[in-house]
Amino acid sequence: MGSGGRARGTLLLLxxxxxxxxxxxxxxxxxxxxxxxxxxxxxxxxxSSGARRARSSGSGCSARRIGSGRS
Known part of the structure; x- marks a missing residue:
């Protein structure tokens, strides 16, 4: 299962x-x-998603990035 499927499953479990x-x-x-x-x-x-995306876009699951108000 990929990280997208794992994230969906996690949200369903929540x-x-x-x-x-x-x-x-x-x-x-x-x-x-x-x-x-x-x-x-x-x-x-x-x-797993952060490690894969960190090289290209720097995005991951960082709450600080989302709430910082910076672009």
Whole structure:
């Protein structure tokens, strides 16, 4: 699976977790493990896409670049 598919899967898992967490409890092991999986998958997706794109455009998953207001 490429980083695009991994990112989509990560977002779907995040949505599923946010919808299910109120029903099972926010601190239930199922909810906490799902959130942990989202963090791990998002980190993996950002690191793989950032490494590939860094040479050409310098873009990646940097929140500082997005929020800095610079072009």
């Amino acid at each position: 949505v599923f977790t946010v919808i299910q967490a109120p029903q099972v409890g926010w601190t239930a092991p199922r909810a906490l493990l799902s959130f942990a999986a989202v963090v791990v998958l998002l980190t993996a997706s950002c690191s």
